[in-house]
Amino acid sequence: MTNKELADLLLPNVGSDITQYENKYPKRNLKEGAIVTRFAPSPTGFVHMGSLFASFVERKAAKDSDGVFYLRIEDTDQKREVENGVQGIINDLKNFDISIDEGMISETEEIGAYGPYIQSKRKDIYQTFVKYLLESGKAYPCFCSAEEIEDIRLIQEKRKQRIGYYGRYAKCRKLTPEEIKSKVEAGESYIIRLKSMGNFENKVRIHDLIKGDLEFPENDIDVVIMKSDGLPTYHFAHLVDDYLMRTTHVIRGDEWVSSLPLHLQLFQTFGFKLPKYAHVSPIMKEENGSRRKLSKRKDPEAAVSYYHEKGIPVDAVKLYLMTLANSNFEQWYDANKDKTLDDFKFDFKKMSSSGGLFDIEKLMNISKNYISRLSAVKVYEGTINWAKTYDKEFYLLLEQHRDYAISVFNIEREQKKPRKDFGCYSEIKSQTWYMFDELYDKENKTYEFQTINDKEEIAEILSTYINKYYDEVDTKDEWFNKMKDLAAEFGYAREVREYKENPNSYKGHIGDISLVLRIALTTKSMTPDLYDIMQILGKERIFKRYNQFIEGNK
RNA sequence: GGCCCGUUGGUGAAGUGGUUCAACACACAUGCCUUUCACGCAUGCAUUCAUGGGUUCAAAUCCCGUACGGGUCACCA
Numbered sequence: 001m002t003n004k005e006l007a008d009l010l011l012p013n014v015g016s017d018i019t020q021y022e023n024k025y026p027k028r029n030l031k032e033g034a035i036v037t038r039f040a041p042s043p044t045g046f047v048h049m050g051s052l053f054a055s056f057v058e059r060k061a062a063k064d065s066d067g068v069f070y071l072r073i074e075d076t077d078q079k080r081e082v083e084n085g086v087q088g089i090i091n092d093l094k095n096f097d098i099s100i101d102e103g104m105i106s107e108t109e110e111i112g113a114y115g116p117y118i119q120s121k122r123k124d125i126y127q128t129f130v131k132y133l134l135e136s137g138k139a140y141p142c143f144c145s146a147e148e149i150e151d152i153r154l155i156q157e158k159r160k161q162r163i164g165y166y167g168r169y170a171k172c173r174k175l176t177p178e179e180i181k182s183k184v185e186a187g188e189s190y191i192i193r194l195k196s197m198g199n200f201e202n203k204v205r206i207h208d209l210i211k212g213d214l215e216f217p218e219n220d221i222d223v224v225i226m227k228s229d230g231l232p233t234y235h236f237a238h239l240v241d242d243y244l245m246r247t248t249h250v251i252r253g254d255e256w257v258s259s260l261p262l263h264l265q266l267f268q269t270f271g272f273k274l275p276k277y278a279h280v281s282p283i284m285k286e287e288n289g290s291r292r293k294l295s296k297r298k299d300p301e302a303a304v305s306y307y308h309e310k311g312i313p314v315d316a317v318k319l320y321l322m323t324l325a326n327s328n329f330e331q332w333y334d335a336n337k338d339k340t341l342d343d344f345k346f347d348f349k350k351m352s353s354s355g356g357l358f359d360i361e362k363l364m365n366i367s368k369n370y371i372s373r374l375s376a377v378k379v380y381e382g383t384i385n386w387a388k389t390y391d392k393e394f395y396l397l398l399e400q401h402r403d404y405a406i407s408v409f410n411i412e413r414e415q416k417k418p419r420k421d422f423g424c425y426s427e428i429k430s431q432t433w434y435m436f437d438e439l440y441d442k443e444n445k446t447y448e449f450q451t452i453n454d455k456e457e458i459a460e461i462l463s464t465y466i467n468k469y470y471d472e473v474d475t476k477d478e479w480f481n482k483m484k485d486l487a488a489e490f491g492y493a494r495e496v497r498e499y500k501e502n503p504n505s506y507k508g509h510i511g512d513i514s515l516v517l518r519i520a521l522t523t524k525s526m527t528p529d530l531y532d533i534m535q536i537l538g539k540e541r542i543f544k545r546y547n548q549f550i551e552g553n554k
Numbered sequence: 555g556g557c558c559c560g561u562u563g564g565u566g567a568a569g570u571g572g573u574u575c576a577a578c579a580c581a582c583a584u585g586c587c588u589u590u591c592a593c594g595c596a597u598g599c600a601u602u603c604a605u606g607g608g609u610u611c612a613a614a615u616c617c618c619g620u621a622c623g624g625g626u627c628a629c630c631a
Contacts, residue, residue, distance in 0.1 A: 042631055077630055146629085162556055163627055191629050200557095216558065227629040234631050258558060258626040281560090282624085323579085327567050330579055352567080359565055362580050372593090417593050450590090483589070496588080514589035526591035 001177035007134035009184055010141055010192070014124055016131040018270075025114050025244045034067035036248045038103075039093075040074050040241075043085030047092035047304045049358065050253060054280045056321045058251045059098050060346045067248070071103030072241060073118040076231040086118070092304045097314050114245040119237055126232040129240050129270075130192055130225060138197075138269055139225060141190040142172035143183050164221040166196065173222060192226035198265055206260050209249070209278035209348040219261040235259060239266040247275050254279035278348055283324070283358045301360055311386035311425025315341075316367035323366070326350040364423045372420040376410035379422070383409070386425035394429050397436055407536050408435045411528045419528055434522040435536065440545075448525040451512045461490060461516050462546045472539040476531050487513040520549045 007016060028036060037058040041051055062069035071093070073086055082088075086107045093100070102112025110117045133139035142165075144152075152169050156162065173195060175183075184190070198218035206214050225236035232240065242250055257279050267274045300306050307317050318341055322329045328350055336343070371379060380398065383405075387395035398405050409432075412419035422428050433439040452458060469482040484494040491507045493499035499509035518530050521542060527533060534542055 040631090074631060080630070142629095149628085157555080160555070189629095211559070214558070221627090224629055229629080231629090233629070237631095253625095254559085255625060255631090260558090323566075327578090330566090331568090331577090334579085359580070362566065365580060412593085419592060421592055480589075487589090509589085511589050518590060524591090528590095528592080530589070 001181065003135050003137045006177055006180060007131045009181060010134060010190075011127050011131045014127040014131055016128060016135050018129055018132050021125055021128065021244055025246065028068065028246045030068070031066055033065055034248075035061050035065040036068045036070075036246055037062045037251050038070045038072050038242070038245065038247055039100075040072040040252070041089055042077065042080050043073050043075050043082060043089065044080065045082040045085040045088035047089055049302045049304060050280075050283050052092070052096060052098075052304050053283060053321055053324065054251060054253060055093065055098055056096075056318065057278075057280060057325050057346070057351075058249075059100075060322075060325070061249060061251065061348075062101070063342070064346050068101045069099075070112060070114070070245065071100045071117065072245070073104050074234070074237065076119045076227075076234070076237055078229070095308050095314070096304065096317060119241070120231070122237075122241070123230060125244070126226070126236065126240055127230065130232070130236070133194070133225075133269070134192070138195050139192050140173055140175070140195055140222075141180055141184070142193045142222075142224075143175075143188050143190045144172055162200070165193065165223075166200075166221045170222045189228045191224050191228050193222040194225050194266070194269070196220050196222050196265065197269075198261070204261055204264060206264055206277070208257070208260075209276055210281075210351045211254070211257065211279055214257070214260065216258075216261040219265045221262070223262060235262055235266060238263060239270070239272070242275055243267070243270070243272045249276045249278060251278045251280060254281050278351075281352060301358070309390060309426070311382070311390070311427075312363065312367045313370055313382060313425070316370040317363070319370065320363045320366050322346075323362075324352075327352065368420050368423045371422045371424070372413070372418040374413075376406045376413055379409040379413070379428075380406045383425045383428050387429075390426065391429065397438055401436070404536070408432050411532045411536070421528075434524065434527075435533070437541065443523070445523045447519050447523050449519055450515060450525060451508055452516050457490075458516055458520065459550045461486070461513065462520055462550055464489065465517060466543055466546050470539070470542070472535075479531050479534075483514055483517075484510055521545055 028034075030036070039051070039055040039058055041047065047055070059069045061067070071090070073089075075081065075085075084107060086104055090104065090106065102110075102114060103117040104110050116122055130139060144165075149165070152165065153163055156164075156169070170193070172193070196219055198220040200217045200220045202218040203215055204218050206216070208214055223235060224233050226232055238250075241247075260277065264274060319333070322333075322341055322344065326344075326347055328347075329344055332344055333339070371382075374382070380402070384395060384398045387398060409428075421431055429439075433443065449458070452461075465486055469486050471478075471482075474482065487510045488494050490513065492513050493502075493506040493509040496509045496511055499506050514530055515525060518527055518533075519525055521530075521537070522533065537545075
């Protein structure tokens, strides 16, 4: 029995002509140095922070070089199937503005000339490649049961030998064609293994764009390339897909580093050019003094939807990812404030070879700075966009009072040193609620009074202010001078300095008085500029709130 | 256990033999400014680069050992 006959017995319904596919998916016609990358997740329904990071890097590397970035779905494991799992991934990428040039664009649709981009639809292609290997005697069927494999492992452990299906432990490798034939005809289930020609004593060197030069023993394990359900394993799909889709740079998580010798061997077996590899370190999380991989089960911030819910601007997240990816980005961005992320050239060499800690504080800082540079209109748009899905009440309010809300968001903004108190869109309501009567009126108010605490004195200050001093047409200077007059009238220093020089001559200083006016108006001791707030609130509301306070404390 | 990788301050890190080599940023602390807070400004925060040894006139930077951390060893990706 020849190899050809054996291959026909095992895979009767497919051909073994791999050149048809090589011709169907020719080398891409791109400019010199263009990078073709891919994001290849399992259809689990959502993107993990680590994957988002990798896909961000992939997108960036492709874009910088006028290359191609595509989305391939790796669904060769049916046990992992999740309903609408593809759509979830597409949505997450879309939410973070990571666009694809080719690949899946919905649960069933795709774009691009190198598809199908979902592995379950590529079965024939994989099997053709498997059959080709079978015919050339470089692969063989294996009938070992899970128990037999387990037994081999036990023996190897006892003998303190390497674990795996290799050398003399690869018993199915020695099966004669006749034995194979009778097993197949008896209906025994089998898988296909690579007949490894590697020698563990030999070393192979592989260059990784991030990790540098790596040295491993050659692979000598007869790994499974096709499972009993006829679908390929990850390794084999990687070979076939990345070759046929003409991927130039395989950028993936560094859990794949250790299978590099296998992948090298696979490409060599077919005589295909090895793609360049870049293994991205996982994003870590600190917990109880030790670090571990960010886990989607334990860490809410691992799910990409978390940032969407919090209302951290997409661009801020990308800025953060870029600082994680290339440590020199931060300084570059600081020195080139007018430029954007797109102007920055990504460099593999600047990527950290060990896993960095995910620092949410840093992210929030970036977000805070980012929002502070936005125009009031942009802040309005971002906030209402966020509120639309996460805070209906606020959304309606913002929709109803568009111009008013913009003027609120514009306080101490659009100036040289803008205010930085909005960390993300979800925080904005809690920082501005008192500017909206609808929210203010229903709030169960607790006033944060400090040095001046006596309700009677406060009521007196308020009524004096509205009866004697307040005038809505005052300029800021006029307004402030009146505040000083008010302070003096109640025995408080007009200037903080005066008070500091003679603390015994005064009950306090101007700051104490303005604090009273601020708190009685907003309930909060920490607010933006009081004059601006009063201007926006207007006379009617100010009087109403002060009178309410006076009445309530009689 | 085998194989591979890594270890610079609270955090992200710059720096791969010698002109301040421990930059920069976040966080933290103090002070100044200021009608509050925030902003801004100023100052402080690793005498030392996991550790032991070696090479060298000279090492965070090169070599070896040790410790610790991570990854991987599936018909999962």
